[in-house]
Each structure stands twice: as structure tokens, then as C-alpha cells.
Amino acid sequence: MTDEERQELLKKQKTDKLTPADRYKIPPQDMPEQDPVKRRSNVNEVATGYTETHARLEAMRCLQCKKAPCIKGCPVQIKIQDFVAAICDGDFKKALAVIKENSLLPAVCGRVCPQEVQCQQTCTVGLKFKDPTKAVSIGRLERFVADLDQEEIIPTVAPETGMKVAVIGSGPGGIVTAADTRRAGHDVTIFEAFHKTGGVLVYGIPEFRLPKAIVQKEIDVLTEMGVKIVCNFVVGRTRTIEQLMKEDGFDAVYIGVGAGLPRFMGIEGESLVGVFSANEYLTRANLMKAYDFGKGADTPIVRSKKVAVIGGGNVAMDSARTAVRLGAEKVYLVYRRTEKEMPARIEEVHHAKQEGVEFHILQSPKRVIGDQNSRVTAIECLKYRLGEPDESGRRRPIPIEGSEFQIDVDTCIIAIGNIANPLIRQTTAGLEFNKWGNILVDENCKTSLDGVYAGGDIVLGAATVILAMGQGRIAAAAINDYLAKKKQKS
Amino acid sequence: MSHKIVSKRKLSENVFTAEIEASLIAQAGKPGQFVIISINSEYSERIPLTIADADPEKGTIRLIWQRVGKTTAELADMKADEKIANVVGPLGKPTHIENLGTVACVGGGIGNAPLLPITKALKKAGNKIISILGARTKDLLILEDEFDRISNELIVTTDDGSYGRKALVTEPLKELCQRDQKPNQAFVISPAIMMKFCCEVTRKFNIPTQVSLNTIMVDATGMCGGCRVEIDGKPKFVCVDGPEFDGHKVNFDLMMKRLDAYKDQEQKAYEQYKEHRCKIGLDK
Ligand SMILES: Cc1cc2nc3c(=O)[nH]c(=O)nc-3n(C[C@H](O)[C@H](O)[C@H](O)COP(=O)(O)OP(=O)(O)OC[C@H]3O[C@@H](n4cnc5c(N)ncnc54)[C@H](O)[C@@H]3O)c2cc1C
Ligand SMILES: Cc1cc2nc3c(=O)[nH]c(=O)nc-3n(C[C@H](O)[C@H](O)[C@H](O)COP(=O)(O)OP(=O)(O)OC[C@H]3O[C@@H](n4cnc5c(N)ncnc54)[C@H](O)[C@@H]3O)c2cc1C
Ligand code: FES
Numbered sequence: 001m002t003d004e005e006r007q008e009l010l011k012k013q014k015t016d017k018l019t020p021a022d023r024y025k026i027p028p029q030d031m032p033e034q035d036p037v038k039r040r041s042n043v044n045e046v047a048t049g050y051t052e053t054h055a056r057l058e059a060m061r062c063l064q065c066k067k068a069p070c071i072k073g074c075p076v077q078i079k080i081q082d083f084v085a086a087i088c089d090g091d092f093k094k095a096l097a098v099i100k101e102n103s104l105l106p107a108v109c110g111r112v113c114p115q116e117v118q119c120q121q122t123c124t125v126g127l128k129f130k131d132p133t134k135a136v137s138i139g140r141l142e143r144f145v146a147d148l149d150q151e152e153i154i155p156t157v158a159p160e161t162g163m164k165v166a167v168i169g170s171g172p173g174g175i176v177t178a179a180d181t182r183r184a185g186h187d188v189t190i191f192e193a194f195h196k197t198g199g200v201l202v203y204g205i206p207e208f209r210l211p212k213a214i215v216q217k218e219i220d221v222l223t224e225m226g227v228k229i230v231c232n233f234v235v236g237r238t239r240t241i242e243q244l245m246k247e248d249g250f251d252a253v254y255i256g257v258g259a260g261l262p263r264f265m266g267i268e269g270e271s272l273v274g275v276f277s278a279n280e281y282l283t284r285a286n287l288m289k290a291y292d293f294g295k296g297a298d299t300p301i302v303r304s305k306k307v308a309v310i311g312g313g314n315v316a317m318d319s320a321r322t323a324v325r326l327g328a329e330k331v332y333l334v335y336r337r338t339e340k341e342m343p344a345r346i347e348e349v350h351h352a353k354q355e356g357v358e359f360h361i362l363q364s365p366k367r368v369i370g371d372q373n374s375r376v377t378a379i380e381c382l383k384y385r386l387g388e389p390d391e392s393g394r395r396r397p398i399p400i401e402g403s404e405f406q407i408d409v410d411t412c413i414i415a416i417g418n419i420a421n422p423l424i425r426q427t428t429a430g431l432e433f434n435k436w437g438n439i440l441v442d443e444n445c446k447t448s449l450d451g452v453y454a455g456g457d458i459v460l461g462a463a464t465v466i467l468a469m470g471q472g473r474i475a476a477a478a479i480n481d482y483l484a485k486k487k488q489k490s
Numbered sequence: 491m492s493h494k495i496v497s498k499r500k501l502s503e504n505v506f507t508a509e510i511e512a513s514l515i516a517q518a519g520k521p522g523q524f525v526i527i528s529i530n531s532e533y534s535e536r537i538p539l540t541i542a543d544a545d546p547e548k549g550t551i552r553l554i555w556q557r558v559g560k561t562t563a564e565l566a567d568m569k570a571d572e573k574i575a576n577v578v579g580p581l582g583k584p585t586h587i588e589n590l591g592t593v594a595c596v597g598g599g600i601g602n603a604p605l606l607p608i609t610k611a612l613k614k615a616g617n618k619i620i621s622i623l624g625a626r627t628k629d630l631l632i633l634e635d636e637f638d639r640i641s642n643e644l645i646v647t648t649d650d651g652s653y654g655r656k657a658l659v660t661e662p663l664k665e666l667c668q669r670d671q672k673p674n675q676a677f678v679i680s681p682a683i684m685m686k687f688c689c690e691v692t693r694k695f696n697i698p699t700q701v702s703l704n705t706i707m708v709d710a711t712g713m714c715g716g717c718r719v720e721i722d723g724k725p726k727f728v729c730v731d732g733p734e735f736d737g738h739k740v741n742f743d744l745m746m747k748r749l750d751a752y753k754d755q756e757q758k759a760y761e762q763y764k765e766h767r768c769k770i771g772l773d774k
Contacts (some may be wrong), residue, residue, distance in 0.1 A: 034713060109583050185516050195576040232578035234711060238514050262715045271720050271744055273751045280714035288708070289533060293755060294762070298535035298560055299708075300755035374747035421712050423730065 001027065006053045013060055020063055024125070028134050029058040031347075036354040040324050043207045043291060046351055047111075051301050052090075059087035061125055062136045068094065069122040070138060078102045080138055080280070082120055087141055095145045100153075107214045110143025112205060112314075113466050114345045131344065152217070154224050158185035161482045166250040167190060168235045168424075173456030173468035173475075174256035175218055178227045181254075181478030185223070186483060189228040189250075191235050196287060199258055200457075203287040204279070206318050209348070212286075212334060236427035240301025245451065251486060252479045255439060255447070255454035256472065258464045260366060260421030262483045264414055265310070269368030274302065274376030278311070278319045278415035285322050291475040304411035306330045308379050309357075310365060311415035312342035319413045320357045331357045332407060334383045336364035336397040362386075362397070366404060368412055379405045418462045436461065445475035453479055491525060496550055500505055501632045504557040506566045507542070513549030515541070515579045521607040522585030522702070522734055525551070526710045528576045529564055536637070538707045540604035540727075541580060551577075552725060554603035554632070560759040567772050581710045582733045583727040589616040594666055594673040594697075595641075596659055598624045599682025602633045604702055607678040612677070613640045613684045620673060621645070622662050624680070628653035660687050667695035675700065682749065686742035693738050701737035703728045706749060719745050721732075 001009075006029075013022065031346060032048045033039075039046055050058065057488075062084045070080045079098050086095035119138045120126060126135025165181045167174045170192040171216045182188045196202050198215040222231065235241060244250045259312040262277035264270050281301070284290040290301035309316050309324040312335035323331045334354065335342060338361050353359065365379040383403035420437035432440045432448035438461055439454040441447050447454050455471025457463055498508040515525060519541045528534040543552035557566045568574070585608045593612055597605040602623055613619050621641040625631035626649045638644050645662045646654030655662065661678070666673055676699040678688045685701045692699040705717040707729045712730035719728055720741035730763065 057569065193578065194709065195528060195536075196576070231516075232576050234578060234581065237580055238518060239580070259712065260713045262713070271718055271725055271741075271748070273747050277715040280708055280716040283708055283714055288535070292533070294758065296532045298759060300752040300759070302751070423712065484615055 003051075006008075006057065009055055010053050013057075015060070018060060023061050023063055024128065026057055026061050028061065029054045029137065029140075031137070031140055033351075036351075039208065041327075042353055043325055043473050046208050047347075049440055050144040055087055055141055056090065058137050059084045059141060062083050062088070063124055065124050069124060070119040070136075071277060073119040073122040074102075075118065075421045075466045076102045076451055076473070077429040078142075083145070084136065084138070084141060087145065092145050092148055094136075096148075099142060099145065103466070103469065104179055105172060105465070106142050107146035108172065108201060108210065108218070109469070110139050110141075110146055111210050111214075112345075112464075113139055114464065115139040115429055116346050116464075125419055151314060152221060154221060155179065155183050157183055157225055159186040160187065161483065161487060162485060163187065163252070163293050164189070164250045165247075165479060166244050166253045167256065167481075168253065169193075169199060169256040169258055169458075170197035170219070170239075170457070171227070171256055171258050172201060172465045173472035174199065174254065175222065175441075176469045176472030177254040177256065177453075177455070177476045177479070179221055179225065180473060181252075182222070182225050182227050184483075185479040186480075187228075188226075190222070191231060191233040192229065193232045193234045193257075194287065195231050197229060197231065199256075203283045204315070204318070206282065206322055208225075208317065208321065234423070236423040241428045241431075241449075241452065242425070251483055252451045252453065252474050254472070254479065255424060255452065255458060256456045256468070257421065257424060257458050259418035259457040261419050262414070263419055264416045265365065265367060265416065267367050267378075267399070269370055270414070271329050272368055272376050273369040273374050274304075274370075274410055275368055275412045275414065276302075278309075278315045278413055279418070281319055281413050282315075285326070291326060301326065302411055304328045304409075306332075307386055307411040307413060307414055308332045308334050308365070308407055309413045310334050311417070312337065312344060313415065313417065314344045314348055315417070316413075316415035317344045317352045317357075320352055321348075321355055323411070323413070324355050324357065325389050330409075332360050332409070334360045334363050334365065334379075334381065334407075335388060336362065338362060339396060341394045360407070364397070364399070364411070369406070376410055376412055378408045379412055380404055380406050418457070420458060420461075426460070443474075444473050444478035446478055451482065492575050493577045494573050495568055495570050497570050497580075498568065500591055501554065504628050504637065505554065505632050506557065507552060507554045508565075509545075509550045509552050510577060511549060512551050512577050512579075513546075514547050515531035515577065516544040516546045516551050516754075519544045519551065519580035520584035521587065521611040522604075523580035523582050523602075524710075524733065525553070525577050525579030526576075526581060527553075527565075527574055529561065529568075530575045534564075534575070535561045535711070536684050536708060538581070538704070538710060540607075540702075542603045542606055542650065553714060554600070556600040557758050558723045558747070560763045563763055567767060577739075580712075582729060583653065583731070585611065586639040587611045587615050587736055591619065592618040592671060592768075594663065594676040595619060595621045595637075596624075596676060596678040596680065597621070597633075598631070598678075598684045599626070599630065599685075600660055601679035601702075602637070605677065606633055606636055608677055608679075610640055618642050618667060622647065622666075623685070624648070624660050625653075626650065658687070659684065663688055664691050667692060667697060673697055676737075679699075682742055682746045684742075685737060689742075691738070699737035700734050701736060701740060703740065703745065704733070705745060705747075706751065714739035719748070720757070
């Protein structure tokens with residue numbers, strides 16, 4: 001559809017009395033995006049965002065169901081039909097306000113939430129067309145209102161309580177906890193190990209999917225609210241949680257340190273030169289800006305010709321697409337199940353294919369092969385078939401004996417997930433963990449230690465931005481409660 | 491929060507030392523631990539350097555570094571009162587210090603710098619210290635006086651015989667191991683190749699040997715795995731599981747290959763920097 005046609009279509013809609021039939025007739029609005037060939041050689045954002053016309057048409061596709069099944073699909077229960085209705089009416093300010101009641105980071109979540117398994121999965125429109133990609137594009141609408149150059153509203157902060165809160169880690173969970181506890185008037189400090197704030201949003205998720213300026217804007221809001229930010233501070237090494245609470249006067253602590261330990265496969269050849277964890281590859285590219293090596297940036301990154309990325313999640317897609325942008329001629333995505341089981345967002349899978357990433361499904365490496373200089377020359381893979389569903393409900397991949405074959409590559413990126421970093425466990429006596437090293441919390445995100453709360457990936461295992469944010473909210477409410485009671489007592 | 495360079499001086503042709511404001515690290519740091527620094531936030535590389543000494547009262551740490559590439563060169567060009575944007579630490583596991591009896595402390599090249607705080611702590615714990623320091627040539631030998639002060643016996647070697655004994659450190663180490671009262675443990679910090687050969691010597695005599703590995707790092711919190719080495723055939727992360735390991739279990743050959751992973755790019759960056767400093771007259 002051309003822009004003129006779209007505008008014509010919008011003019012034709014009788015906004016005040018749209019029937020379901022009218023709504024069904026409006027075609028789903030595609031996301032405008034950078035040309036796949038051009039974007040292979042830049043790191044700018046791929047999806048360029050809805051225009052007002054796109055957004056209003058898309059919003060009109062929403063049936064305004066009484067029961068709003070979409071809300072049940074949203075981990076933080078945004079009042080979706082209300083904000084979509086506001087977009088229909090062209091009242092974007094109201095739309096943003098509705099979202100912000102439940103979610104602090106709409107510009108981020110609109111871009112990175114797996115909407116197709118959340119709000120859009122239960123959308124009546126999608127169900128009617130028996131195609132989840134034809135559901136109302138709630139995420140795109142969320143992003144649209146968040147991106148409009150609306151004046152940043154700095155939340156009001158209650159009078160100072162004199163209570164001190166330490167937030168460990170500046171990922172999405174930490175950002176939300178800091179904002180919500182600061183709003184209650186507490187003296188809040190974020191401690192971040194890296195030299196930049198934002199967690200995975202800055203070191204993991206690439207610029208072409210989530211521009212870093214968006215994350216920085218959220219951090220700036222925190223600073224304006226009076227949240228203190230201390231970078232280059234590794235809790236457990238620079239100071240321990242015990243020292244923060246007993247010596248530095250912090251009354252409550254939120255642990256939001258993320259997963260932070262890459263999983264390797266445990267196969268032969270995994271330490272060869274040219275094998276990277278996705279974390280290393282992405283951190284070099286994103287946080288350290290290695291794509292500008294020699295043009296200012298000092299951190300090098302391999303310039304590969306043929307790359308195999310192992311895995312099927314967002315992390316794998318991000319690595320593969322980063323490799324494309326760094327000039328690789330061939331990028332293979334090797335995944336042991338099929339596309340249907342891939343945990344990545346549909347949009348990322350789609351974009352990866354558009355950009356020329358070749359999918360090798362039902363395959364997984366058995367060993368990595370190197371030359372006499374210990375540099376990777378190939379991976380030896382096994383073929384797989386799918387068996388019965390496992391605990392996760394996905395069909396279990398079963399290796400086919402004797403099916404070994406080789407793929408010639410010079411780089412192999414392992415993107416099979418992250419597990420819990422043990423630093424906090426090793427340095428915090430009395431904190432309880434499950435057998436995978438994740439912190440145990442109750443329904444209020446409280447840990448086994450008094451005044452200590454935790455959320456996000458360190459609790460949930462590698463999860464999502466919205467879940468980390470949701471836990472940050474819960475923890476902040478519990479901290480505010482705890483501190484109010486503590487204050488009363490003293 | 492940036493960190494002021496309180497003082498800085500040259501120790502040898504390519505080795506420099508500076509005292510840097512970092513009060514929390516000065517308080518928390520223990521022998522064997524290191525920091526990650528980056529000179530500015532936007533584009534600088536993060537590099538690991540050992541905490542060679544710390545003054546908790548003054549709130550400063552001492553770094554000693556060898557100019558081998560762009561970042562260490564840029565650091566060498568900085569002056570007192572200038573600021574380093576990021577210093578994070580203390581990182582890594584501290585050295586396990588106890589009274590072991592007689593210990594051999596073997597340093598090679600810049601390795602003397604990380605070895606010094608460990609040797610001091612071993613001395614304090616009551617050990618008899620025999621130090622062996624090696625350098626290519628006389629001018630490159632660093633920290634001799636400091637080691638002399640804390641060692642019961644000090645042996646210096648140079649490759650070219652310009653000072654001390656003309657030998658590689660492995661020779662006197664082997665002789666030590668052959669003595670009646672052989673060392674109970676050895677601590678070796680030097681370029682990887684030398685650690686490898688020292689470990690081959692001590693292995694024959696069954697002398698437990700601690701080495702400190704200097705792999706390439708990024709985050710140094712265990713998040714990226716870039717620093718991994720093979721210990722006893724299993725992957726370990728130097729930044730969180732180390733930097734010290736049982737030298738007899740380290741796959742040095744693989745580690746050395748991994749150190750060269752970015753060699754071409756690093757060389758290019760260093761050349762570019764040298765040209766740049768030439769242009770702006772820093773080389774005068
Ligand atoms: C490449 C990649 C792509 C992803 N894509 C998506 C996506 O598309 N959609 C989605 O919903 N989710 C995605 N995720 C998952 C999502 O990013 C995480 O679930 C989420 O960021 C977790 O948030 P968190 O609050 O737990 O903290 P994190 O974002 O993990 O941040 C934790 C922060 O704590 C800091 N820290 C760690 N230890 C310490 C310490 N000891 N002291 C001080 N600071 C410390 C870390 O440096 C880090 O900055 C992706 C993850 C990755 C790696
Ligand atoms: C735990 C730890 C403690 C360290 N402590 C010290 C210290 O106290 N003083 C000191 O001078 N150095 C120390 N190093 C080494 C130091 O980090 C490197 O020399 C530095 O990163 C080089 O950076 P560059 O940009 O100047 O050179 P680059 O351009 O990165 O490298 C230049 C050349 O040096 C070699 N190189 C690169 N990285 C390393 C490395 N990590 N070790 C050895 N050679 C390397 C490469 O072969 C390369 O060709 C330590 C390393 C580790 C891991
Ligand atoms: S440097 Fe990243 S894990 Fe050690």
C-alpha cells in the first residue's frame with residue numbers, strides 16, 4: 001500500500017461508528033523498514049516505525065473486545081484496549097499515559113517483547129484470521145506512542161524519607177525498581193559493574209534492534225528524579241551486600257544482576273580461536289563499538305568470512321545479524337529443532353532470513369575443528385529429528401546416529417543461553433538459591449535475607465525484558481512497604 | 491566518576507608505573523587481584539592490570555604496565571593529574587596465602603609487577619622467599635630493589651648476560667628444585683611461554699606451582715567467556731575462576747594461540763596510534 005492509499009483508507013473510516021466488519025476489512029499495517037540489502041552494511045535500526053496513518057489504521061483493527069483477552073496475555077497487564085482506543089481517537093498523550101500506568105519502558109518493550117506469544121497471541125483478530133501475524137500489532141502501536149516526541153514527564157518524587165535503597169545492576173528490572181522506590185522518596189543508588197548503564201539492553205541487544213539512545217533516555221529520567229548512578233562497581237568485589245547494608249547504611253537492596261554467565265556446549269574444540277560466546281561477540285560489537293574498530297574504537301572483533309551461530313533464540317538472531325553487518329559472506333544459523341520451536345521473536349527470524357542468514361535446522365555441532373594454529377576451520381554436525389514433547393512442551397530433538405557432516409566456517413558463535421553468574425552467591429552468606437544458582441524469592445520478590453529483594457534473569461533464569469520489569473515493580477512495591485514499616489518502628 | 495593519576499613515572503624503556511585514586515579498590519584489593527581500566531568511556535578498550543600495590547589510607551592503587559599496544563601506549567602518554575575514566579575492581583580471586591615453608595617466586599619481564607604483592611604477602615605469612623627475576627637485558631629488569639628487600643635469596647638472570655647470570659629463569663629454578671631443601675611451592679608470573687617451561691621444570695620435581703594467566707578479557711565478571719582457558723581439559727574463566735591456576739594443569743599452547751587472536755588488528759591500531767602521537771608531537 002502506498003502512503004496516499006493509506007491516507008485515503010484512513011479518511012474513509014467512520015471513526016465514530018466502526019463495525020467489526022469495517023475493522024476486519026482494514027489490512028494489517030506492515031512495519032516500514034530499512035531495505036534488507038542496505039541494512040546489511042549499517043547498524044541503524046531496521047524497523048523504522050509506524051507513521052500516524054499506519055498507527056491509526058492499525059488501531060482501528062482492534063475490536064475493542066469487552067473481555068480484552070490481550071490484557072491477560074500481557075505480563076504487566078497494560079490496559080491495551082484503552083490505549084489502542086486512544087490511538088484511534090488520535091489522543092496519543094492519553095495512550096502513552098495509559099501504558100505508563102503499568103509499564104515504564106514502552107519504547108523498549110514495544111521493540112523487544114515477544115508479542116506473538118503474549119498479548120497478540122490471544123488477540124481476537126488474530127484468532128479470527130487463524131494467523132497470529134494478523135493480530136492487531138499491539139507492540140508496534142506501543143512503540144509508536146512511545147517514540148512520538150512527547151515531552152518527557154519526570155515522575156514526581158515524594159518528600160525524602162531518609163531511607164537508602166541499593167539497586168544492583170542497571171538492566172530493565174533495576175531501572176524500574178530504582179524509579180518506583182525513588183518515587184516513594186527514598187534515597188536510591190544504582191550500582192553497575194559495567195562502565196555504562198542499561199544491562200542487556202546496551203551490551204546485548206544490538207543497536208539495529210534497540211537504539212541505545214532510547215535506553216539512555218530512560219536512564220536520564222532516573223538521574224533527573226535524583227537516582228544516583230555508580231558505574232564500575234562490582235557488588236561482591238568492590239563492596240559486598242553485607243557491607244552495603246551494615247557499613248554503608250543501605251536499608252534495602254534489590255539484586256538485578258541478570259543471568260551473566262554464558263553456557264557453552266561442552267564439546268571438543270570449544271576453546272579454539274574463533275569460537276565465541278554470543279555474549280562476547282555482542283558485547284564487543286555493541287558496548288565496545290567494535291564495528292568502529294580503527295575508526296575510533298579500540299576494541300577489536302573478528303572479521304569473519306563464514307560464521308556458524310548455534311542456537312535459535314533472540315541471542316542467536318542478534319549474533320547472526322551482527323555477523324552479517326560486520327561483513328561475513330556466509331552466516332549459518334544452526335539449530336537442533338525446527339523453526340516452529342525457535343524461541344526467537346518471529347520478526348527477528350524474518351529479518352534474519354531477509355538479511356541472508358541461512359537456516360540449518362535439525363542440526364547441532366558435535367565438535368569444532370581447528371588447524372595447526374588452533375583457528376577454527378569447520379564444525380562437525382549431527383542431524384537431528386524431533387521426538388516426543390519434553391517438559392517445556394517443545395518436541396525433543398534426537399540425534400541421528402552416523403549422520404555426521406561438516407560445515408566450513410572460520411567463526412563459531414555459541415548462543416545457547418545464559419545461566420546464573422555465581423559471584424553474588426559466593427559473596428553473600430544466607431542468601432538462598434535453587435539448584436541452578438538462581439536466587440529464591442517469594443511472591444513479593446523477597447529473598448531469604450531481610451531487606452533484600454531480587455528479580456529479573458537472576459531469579460527467573462534467562463527470561464525477558466518485560467518479566468524483569470514486572471518483577472522490578474513487584475520488588476519496588478515490597479521495598480516501599482518494608483521501608484514504610486521500618487520507618488514507623490524507628 | 492573518573493580516577494586521577496596522582497603520580498606517574500617510567501621504570502624502564504617500555505615499563506611505566508602510576509599511582510591512581512581508587513579508594514574503594516584500595517580498601518578491598520588483595521594480592522593477586524586486578525582491575526580493568528578504560529581511558530575513556532565511549533571508545534576505549536577495557537584492559538586488565540594487576541594491583542601492584544595499594545594504600546588504603548591514601549585511597550590509591552599502584553599499576554605497573556608494559557607498553558605493548560595501543561591502550562598501554564596511550565596510558566604511558568598520560569601525565570599526573572590527568573584522569574582515567576573507568577577503573578573497576580578488585581577483580582579475580584585473591585591468591586591463597588599461607589605459610590608453606592620455602593617458596594620460589596619466579597618473575598619474568600612485566601610479570602615481576604603482579605608477583606610483587608604476592609611475594610610481599612607470602613613473606614608476611616612467614617615464608618622463606620627465594621626470588622628469581624628474569625629479563626631480556628639489564629635495562630628491562632624492573633623492581634629488583636623491592637624484591638631484594640623481601641627475599642631471603644634473590645637470583646637475577648638476563649638472556650644476554652648484561653646483568654646477573656646469563657641464563658633463562660628455568661636454569662636457576664631447576665637448581666633450586668635439586669637442592670636438599672627444595673621449595674615447597676613455586677609462584678611463577680611471566681610471559682606464557684616462560685610459565686610453560688617453568689611448569690615443566692617443577693612438574694619433574696613434584697613442586698606445586700601457581701601461575702597467573704594474562705588472557706584477553708572484556709568484562710572480567712564472568713559474563714563473556716572470552717578469557718577462557720583449558721585447565722585439566724576443562725574450560726575455566728580466568729577473570730572469575732583465576733587469574734591463578736595450578737600451572738601443571740594449564741594448556742599453555744592453546745592459551746598462547748588465544749592471546750594472538752587479534753594480533754593483526756592490534757598491531758594496526760598500535761601503528762595508527764604511533765603515527766598519531768608522532769603528528770601531535772608526543773614522541774618528542
Ligand atoms: C542478545 C540478547 C537478546 C535478547 N533479546 C530479547 C528480546 O528481544 N526480548 C526480550 O524480552 N528479552 C530479550 N533478551 C533477554 C532480556 O534482555 C533479559 O531477560 C533482561 O535484560 C533481564 O533483565 P535484568 O533486569 O535481569 O538485568 P540485565 O539486563 O541482565 O542486566 C543486569 C545488569 O547487572 C549488572 N551486574 C551483574 N553483576 C553485577 C554485580 N555483581 N554488581 C553490579 N552490577 C552487576 C550487569 O553488568 C548488567 O548491566 C535478550 C537477551 C540477550 C542477551
Ligand atoms: C589478570 C591480568 C593481569 C594483568 N596485569 C598486567 C600488569 O600488571 N601489567 C601489564 O603490563 N600487563 C598486565 N596484563 C596484560 C595486559 O592486560 C595487556 O598487556 C594489555 O591488555 C595490552 O593492551 P594494549 O591495548 O596495550 O595492547 P593490545 O593491542 O591489546 O596487544 C598488543 C600485543 O600484546 C599482546 N597482548 C594482548 N593482550 C595481552 C595480554 N592480556 N597479555 C599479554 N600480552 C597481551 C598481544 O600479543 C598483542 O599483539 C594483565 C593481564 C591480565 C589478564
Ligand atoms: S573476561 Fe569476560 S568472562 Fe572473563
